Amino acid sequence: MNGIIVKAIAGFYYVDTGDGIFECKARGIFRKNGQSPLVGDRVVISLTDGGKGIVENISARKNALVRPPVANIDRLFVVVSTVDPAPNTYIIDRVIANAENSDIEPIVIINKCDIKDGDDIYRIYKNAGFNTFMVSAQSGEGIDAIRSLIADKTVAFTGNSGVGKSSILNMLDENLNLAVGDISKKLGRGRHTTRHVELYPVCDGYIVDTPGFSSFDMEQCDVMRKEQLQYCFREFAPYIGECKFTSCSHTKEKGCKIVDAVNSGEIAISRHESYVQLYKEAALIPDWQRDKSK
Ligand SMILES: Nc1nc2c(ncn2[C@@H]2O[C@H](COP(=O)(O)OP(=O)(O)OP(=O)(O)O)[C@@H](O)[C@H]2O)c(=O)[nH]1
Ligand SMILES: [Mg+2]
Ligand SMILES: [Zn+2]
Numbered sequence: 001m002n003g004i005i006v007k008a009i010a011g012f013y014y015v016d017t018g019d020g021i022f023e024c025k026a027r028g029i030f031r032k033n034g035q036s037p038l039v040g041d042r043v044v045i046s047l048t049d050g051g052k053g054i055v056e057n058i059s060a061r062k063n064a065l066v067r068p069p070v071a072n073i074d075r076l077f078v079v080v081s082t083v084d085p086a087p088n089t090y091i092i093d094r095v096i097a098n099a100e101n102s103d104i105e106p107i108v109i110i111n112k113c114d115i116k117d118g119d120d121i122y123r124i125y126k127n128a129g130f131n132t133f134m135v136s137a138q139s140g141e142g143i144d145a146i147r148s149l150i151a152d153k154t155v156a157f158t159g160n161s162g163v164g165k166s167s168i169l170n171m172l173d174e175n176l177n178l179a180v181g182d183i184s185k186k187l188g189r190g191r192h193t194t195r196h197v198e199l200y201p202v203c204d205g206y207i208v209d210t211p212g213f214s215s216f217d218m219e220q221c222d223v224m225r226k227e228q229l230q231y232c233f234r235e236f237a238p239y240i241g242e243c244k245f246t247s248c249s250h251t252k253e254k255g256c257k258i259v260d261a262v263n264s265g266e267i268a269i270s271r272h273e274s275y276v277q278l279y280k281e282a283a284l285i286p287d288w289q290r291d292k293s294k
Contacts, residue, residue, distance in 0.1 A: 001017045001019075001022075001044070001045050001046070001047070001053075002017065002042070002043070002044055002045075003015040003016050003017035003018070003022070003042075003043055003044075003045055004016050004040065004041070004042055004043070004199070004206070005037055005038065005039050005040065005041045005043060005055075005199075006021065006039065006198060006199040006201075006206070007039060007196060007197070007198045007199070008037065008038070008039050008196065008197065009196050011025065011026075012024065012025065013025070013026060013037050013043075013055055015043060015045050015053060015055070016199075016201075017045070022045060022047065022051065022052065022053040023052050023053065024043075024045050024052065024053035024054055024055050025052075025053075025054055025055070026054070026055040027054060027055060027056060030055070030058070035058065037055055037058055038061075038064060038069055038070060038071040039068075039069065039070045039071070039197045039198065039199060039208070040070045040071035040072040040073065040154055040199060040206075040208075041058050041059070041061070041071050041072065042058070042059035042072065043055050043056070043057060043058050043059070044056045044057040062074075062103060063102040063103055063104060065102075065156070068156075068197040068208065069197060070156065070197055070199075070208055072154055073102075073104050073154055073155070073156045073208070074104065074105065074153040074154050074155065075104065075105045075106075075107055075149060075150075075153050075154075075155045075156070076095070076099045076104045076105070076106050076107065076155070076156050076157075076158060077107050077109050077146070077149075077155055077156070077157045077158070077159075078092060078095055078096060078099075078106055078107065078108050078109065078158060078159060079109045079111055079157060079158065079159030079163045079164060079165050079168065080092060080108065080109070080110055080111070080121065080159060080160070080163055081110070081111045081112040081159075081160075081162070081163040081164055082110060082111070082112045082113060082115060082116040082117065082118045082121070083112060083115050083116045084112070084115075084162065085160050085161075085162055085163065087110075087121050088160070089121075089124070089270040089271070089273075089274060090270075090273070090274045090277060091160070092108070092125075092274075093233075093270075093271060093274030093275070093278070094274065094278060095158060096108075096130075096232075097224075097229065097232035097233065097274075097278060098224075098232075100231070100232040100233075100234065101224055101228065101231075101232050104156075105131075106130060107130065107131045107132075107133070107146075107149060108121075108125040108130050108131070108132040108133070109132075109133050109135060109146065109159075109168065110122055110132065110133065110134045110135065111135050111136065111137055111163055111164040111167075111168060112136060112137075112138070112163075112164060113134045113135060113136045113141065113142070114136040114138045114139050114141070117134075118134045122134055123268075124268045124270060124271065127235070127268065128233075128234065128235040128267075128268065128271055129234045129235055130234075131149070133145055133146055135168065137164045137167035137168045137170075137171050138167075140171055143168065143171045143172065146168075146172075147172065147203045148203075150172070150202060150203040150204065150205040150207060151203055151204040151205050152204060152205055153205045153206075154199065154205065154206045154207075154208070155205060155206070155207045155208070156207070156208045157169065157207060157208070157209055162181075165209065166178035166179060166180050166209065167180050167181075169202070169207065169209060172202055172203055172207075173200075173202045173203070176200060176202070178209065224282055225282060225287070226249070226279050226282035226283045228282075229275065229278055229279055229282055230250055230258075230275075233271060233275050235266075235267055235271065236250065236258055236267070236275075239257035239258045239260075239261055240258075242257040243255060243256045243257050243258070244256070249279060250275070250279075251275075251276045251279055252276075258272070259272075
């Protein structure tokens with residue numbers, strides 16, 4: 001039977017086959033090969049007596065996140081709020097670049113639009129070519145528009161603590177009943193570190209509630225080469241290869257078409273600033289070290 005691992009606890013894998021959820025153990029061979037099943041894995045299971053199962057085969061992964069440990073994410077909802085906390089474009093752009101590099105479609109959700117309008121931040125991400133939404137988890141405005149983006153997909157939610165991820169998820173499906181605000185804070189870090197990762201069936205797809213940015217990471221995060229970074233800023237695409245120097249870093253060179261586009265307002269200043277910052281950080285990691293960690 002084919003299925004998807006929706007939960008993993010203490011060596012047991014819970015596999016949704018469409019006909020129910022089966023508690024499974026993994027074949028010993030996986031451990032021998034240093035392979036470990038992840039939540040989100042597409043698997044083949046065989047059933048044993050008593051309605052339990054064994055994971056027989058794991059399909060090749062599209063991608064894998066390190067924190068939270070989950071595979072085959074299709075979309076990443078990058079949630080920001082207009083206030084409390086205010087958006088930090090560098091952190092947003094870093095998360096987006098890593099998502100692009102992992103073949104995950106980033107979607108920008110601007111929350112708390114009932115308190116303050118999100119026009120400025122909306123413009124930046126809409127113009128850069130992202131699906132961008134303004135919502136309020138308080139009034140419910142805009143929430144319906146994001147439902148269809150979850151159907152048939154596995155979607156991770158990420159964003160700074162307090163932006164309203166759990167509030168949005170509760171709006172999408174009241175059965176989730178996730179802790180919000182102060183209650184969530186009181187449960188504290190311990191909850192994030194000890195709790196298991198789970199895919200929840202929501203809006204005909206799966207969602208995974210992801211802890212805040214600080215603990216959110218992707219496998220490729222530290223292994224991206226500086227030369228790779230330009231491809232993770234999608235609005236750069238029309239200019240790549242057009243610069244005066246073929247080895248252009250697009251940070252400050254004369255004759256750089258990307259710098260020109262920033263100066264003429266085609267590319268947002270904040271997006272380019274994030275690129276320059278990430279480029280400097282990537283340049284600090286020597287290639288031999290990067291290759292070792294692959
Ligand atoms: N006014 C207003 N308040 C909101 C909105 N969305 C969330 N809040 C409030 O913002 C606070 C944080 O919301 P949460 O949903 O807990 O935020 P979170 O992103 O899940 O935070 P962590 O779980 O700590 O990562 C709560 O007090 C919510 O009531 C909104 O659209 N408008
Ligand atoms: Mg939360
Ligand atoms: Zn250039």
